[in-house]
Amino acid sequence: MRTSRFFLLLVVFLCGMTSMAIEMTASRLIGTFFGSPLPIWAILIGMVMIYLSLGYTLGGRLADRRPHASFLYGLVGVAAVATGLIPPLSRPLLGWAQEGLANVAAGLYIGALVGVLVLLSIPMVLLGCVSPFAIRLEMMAVDRAGRTSGSIYALSTVGSILGTLLPSFVTIPLWGVSLTFYAFSLLLLLVPLIGVPRWTTRLVFLLFLVGIGALALLFLSGLWRGWREPPPGTVLVDERESVYNYIQVYRDGDRIYLALNEGLAVHSYYSLTYGRTGNPFDLLSYGPWDIFLIAPYFAPDVPEGSFSSMCLIGSAAGTIPKQYGAVYGDRVQIDGVELDPEIVEVGRRYFRMGDEEARGVLRVYVQDGRYFLSTVPRRYDIVAVDAYRQPYIPFHLTTEEFFAQVRAHLKPNGVCAINVGHVVGDDRLVDAIAATMRRVFPSVYVIDLPGHTVTNSIVVATVRESSLADLDRNTARLEHPVLRHVVGYVRGHTRLWSGEGIVFTDDRAPVEHVVDQMILNYVQAR
Structure with missing residues (x-):
């Protein structure tokens, strides 16, 4: 033998x-x-x-x-x-x-x-x-x-x-x-x-x-698990691998966090304090998720809560739907699109995402975001994109053709908002995304969040031509204390974009090259 x-x-x-x-x-x-x-x-x-x-x-x-x-x-x-x-x-x-x-x-x-x-x-x-x-x-x-x-x-x-x-x-x-x-x-x-x-x-x-x-x-x-430890001082709650991601859920005090792959970015969080008190302030992250709460007010003449629908591409464990449900109640129905079914399961188990589903605030679709838009006829007041595999955005969610598809699914006074991570002081990726969106939308804005090495910017575009004066008028009428608080700490960090940048297309979208160049330039400048 x-x-x-x-x-x-x-x-x-x-x-x-x-x-x-x-x-x-x-x-x-x-x-x-x-x-x-x-x-x-x-x-x-x-x-x-x-x-x-x-x-x-x-x-x-x-x-x-x-x-x-x-x-x-x-x-x-x-x-x-x-x-x-x-x-x-x-x-x-x-x-x-x-x-x-x-x-x-x-x-x-x-x-x-x-x-x-x-x-x-x-x-x-x-x-x-x-x-x-x-x-x-x-x-x-x-x-x-x-x-x-x-x-x-x-x-x-x-x-x-x-x-x-x-x-x-x-x-x-x-x-x-x-x-x-x-x-x-x-x-x-x-x-x-x-x-x-x-x-x-x-x-x-x-x-x-x-x-x-x-x-x-x-x-x-379980004596030797995983490729990395959770942050010091935190407790590992769950760890698993899916077809798409290495997933960790960890707890720091009353907050639950979702980390993926290399673990340097938090992709979702939930406050156990909010679960006890119902106070929306407990859900604020003072990061990019909060900004999506005020994204609709970049469009002209938008009274508080006058919108009713959102498509969220990259819903992860449901932080943004949780915030929307806490602030706007049942008035906004969200279609959350998430590629990884394991993340959806984690969201339901540890982040109380099922609460929003039970209330009718959230419907979850496990599929690619662009494929979802190509197969549904619905139109939305907001299309938000928060899809990341650090440090890159999936290229097919950054192109002119994609944003044209987004615009076709927006209502006449709708807005599109996308989260863009970048090295502090290097706006090439932000400018490229903004320039690409400007090919499709008449007005584009950038909200820059403070950071030390790596930070985020939210790029917002409106279907109708708009100005910062529209944002000021809309936000001046806001009554909800959480919304007024968010407006307060982003005021001074918001600008109407009017620069230049590479336009990404389905044929040529060098997202990885731009990100790699940002990192290389940062290293050379140190």
Whole structure:
């Protein structure tokens, strides 16, 4: 059995499956801290192709020197061990990435990315050795060379197809990134245990299997969890992985926070104090969410609460709907669009999002925001966009075509508002978004929030031509104390935009390039 043709072909299939599974799982691992824009995907795929190419070359040479199946199975065992070590060795590297992103330190950030890519080199190179090695072992006659090599590569490719699908639809959603690496590592470790004849070698790999199995059990036990700790002084309430995000919910006193992926930005929060008192002031964040409460008043002649509908793209765990429900009551119906169903479930469980759904204030749709707009006929008073995968905005939610789609779904006196994160003092992304919106809307405004290194600006556009005088007239008539309070602390930070910037289109929207340049310029200026 150990040297049979069937077992050899099974190994080819398993290694093809595992090589692609490592790539898919690594994309999630890297995407958690580095995002998943086009440049990151290009780097990952390019490095994997380099590693596999090296493996093909090395495998052919090793097969000619030592054409023994047991030697090949030993190489597979080493690849299995290297795969199982990716989660624990990645942990400090990803900590550097988080620190680099928090402090806008390009050296730490890039160094961490390089480190993670290097971790992938050993398993990918060794798995690349398998197909040419198997062809050499299977080669019985020259006149069958083409058929033999074609069959081997076809079998490996079929395995790769399964390796693409399993992590994406099964193992990562159910187990997460770490356990996915451990599972494929343990699976490959069976190869040398079965295929290597020397008992001493098998014993070594058995010890590795026990060790990696122990790491997996330690992870399952909760004694060692996740890729990052919650902020100091907080209590971790929930932690999970979805198809799209690494999710943490943590508590700081009476406030519940939602953090995603690298954990540097808060994506939703809820005040337990509000749950007891019902006081809307307890929901104020003094950040970008509050500004959406006054976005409708940028349009001409808008009395308090005279609007009735909002589409919120990127509703997360429901902070904005919670604030709207607290301030405006049941007068505003919100269609919340969220891509990640796990975030919606977290919102209902920990952030009382179900309260707004039960009152009829909120309807949640689990789908992409742009797809949602293309499939619903409704028109809204407000379309708000708060969709982020730090530090990038999804490019398809920033283009001229997208904002044209938004305008088509707005009522005659409607407004569009989008949250834009950027480095303090560098408005290139804000200017690009504003310039793009200006192609579609007659009046565009920017509200700049104060910050030290990274901050947010809310860009607001109106369907009808408007001015800051309209905002002043509308807000002067406001009676709700929360609205008056929000107006008070954004007064002086609001401007009518009249600058220049890149216009993003579906064909060309270099969001990642603009963000990367902002970070690079900040580092160079320090």
